Amino acid sequence: MLQNRADLQNLRALLKSRLDQQKKKILICAGTACVASGSLAIYDEFLRLIREKGINCSVDLQHETEGEHIGIKKSGCHGFCEMGPLVRIEPQGYLYVKVKPSDCLEILETSILKDEYVERLVYHKDGEIFCRQESIPFYKMQKRVVLENCGHLDSSSISEYIALDGYTALEQALFEMSPEEVLNEVEISNLRGRGGGGFPAARKWLQVRRQKAEKKYVVCNGDEGDPGAFMDRSVMESDPHRMLEGMMLAAYACGADEGYIYVRAEYPLAVKRLSIAIEQAHELGLLGKNILGTDFNFDIHISRGAGAFVCGEGSALTASIEGKRGMPRVKPPRTVESGLNGRPTVLNNVETFANVPGIIVNGGQWFRSIGPENSPGTKAFALTGNIKNTGLIEVPMGTTLREIIYDIGGGMRGDSEFKAVQIGGPSGGCLTKEHLDLPLDFDSLKKVGAMVGSGGLVVMDENTCMVEVARFFMSFTQNESCGKCVPCREGTKRMLEILERIVAGNGEPGDIELLEELSETISATALCGLGKSAASPVMSTLKYFRDEYKAHILEKRCPTKSCQKLRKIYIDKALCKGCSKCARGCPVGAITGKVKESFVIDEAKCIKCGACVEACAFKAVKED
């Protein structure tokens, strides 16, 4: 139990010295993606080999270890999920990709017992070898502030976080700064909410601070529901203490004494790591009553979601924590005045809180020096879809799409052509070739009808049908609509019906206009932010890919040939040998003909399943 500032400083010095004794470190990525690829077996294998060889090693900083030794730890997410399981060797910075348990011995002998690297296991690109993590193009272009520790420390160890100067910001705030000064520093930084809206964090905090209520709350929104986004999951899993520290600083600045983290049910690992982190902070007295001997009290609880996208909306989220149906309510009063249990509440997202400790330690001006004037700082993005390097990245705000896709993302998968990127999930919009040089920040994106959203970037290539993408998002939103307000409940349903008709080849003239009218009505009249933005994917695809809609509706043709019901399959008489294989494989008996003569497909019966295309050995069954 830490009683005062000196206790924390002494502990930090002790832990630093223990960390310094670890002359080499093996960091095995234990993020969700690498665990799924088998990284825990690799950890076990390293541990087994180390014991077998009698190498002096330590798995944590809890115990005194004599002399120099190596450290082995399960780290948080490195972000390069595509290449997992990842193993990093420090201090050299070697990064091994797609490691298998059978590779562990070679790594140990080459990089730990010697100072060399295993060439076949490091990252290769275009014949070039990148043995160090920092030199890989995927990492080189990034600027990691929030994700600084991700992949570099043991995420279930408060000791490591403290040894790497964690909880310094809390210490500074409690002993050198007044709550106003903390708030002021955040205001100088112009930190804007990373959850999507981009509302200045300091303004929210100040409004809560001004409220006279005795009880105030700090709530962290970890309900990262946008499909294709996993930045917050990685922060919660990989560096949970940074986020807790951010929440503590917010509580100190606003005069709150209780906090909640709302985590979506699909993130069991994040819940586990956060629970461990909170427990550790309690044990050390960094949470609880009279923190570090001051009169600051603060406690944090975890609230697990139960599968409702709408709970990412502020008032629905607080309702869900209270044990109610997570449905938004009419505002005002806003959450800052009447949030959780009717009390003033600071509600920010994971990444926003994770930015705060850095701002306090380095100053608001430092934060402001990164990125553009009106959207300072960095932003984490989840880069996914038809791109070579998928994973978690962090870049200064204002980085262009081209830099992200081609320099960091390594270009399109299979060298297909870039078509569009969906940003901001089901509330966002798409960006096309003409936006490749657009700086990604809150204001520039708003101008072109998209939004940063939580930061999911789903890259789509020329083979992706944009009408189908719009249908996909609409079916998501329709399914997740809470049903409270009519425009969202009924409007999304109608829009989905129209879109389903269009991709099935039953579109009618006037559908586009009807979609536009519905979009406008829903955005103008829906109750909450999710409803208001429900039509965004349709509006933005209509804006940039209107021709694709027209082709579906008027010509009954899918330009990318991905809408199954619009496929046109025919048999090329010149190539058909009359073997009857296609006819035998047709599930609906749509193909007829005489053996050794050419066969034909009956369009009326055909269900466009494509079985005949695959069955034909002579490539005689073709698609338009």
Added chain:
Amino acid sequence: MSPSCDFAKLDEILENHKYDPGNIIAILQDTQEVYHYLPKEIFDYYSEKLGMSRARIFSIATFYENFSLEPKGKYVIKICNGTACHVRKSMPILEQLRKDLNLSEQKKTTDDLLFTVETVSCLGACGLAPALTVNDEVFGMMTPEKATELVNQLKGENADAAE
């Protein structure tokens, strides 16, 4: 699944949450962890013990996607249909599994209560798209063939365990 609930177990769950109606979501989550679904009997029981109406509890159980009022299989397979998985063709995997297990959009659980197949919006494992989970364990870079293989493997494990 036994028709009558183990009320001692339910009491334990209520105890852990201090009989606080505000914790109803967590209470239902813990209950579902035990039974893999929410048996009918719990609504009356919790209503009495927590002093809240059955309708309130039922309204919560039906609002949140994770709660099920029907028994689920021993292995719950969730195929991710988030954006990243969708563009990397997750739907053929769902179709394959439905075909293998004789399931459909309406019929999600096999008669022997071994498998439940459903979709999920996003697992956040987009780097490994297309992904699916079996009782919270993530499997990435799936294909319809690998999914069939996985189901057969689970069937084998189950048969081994029964022996």
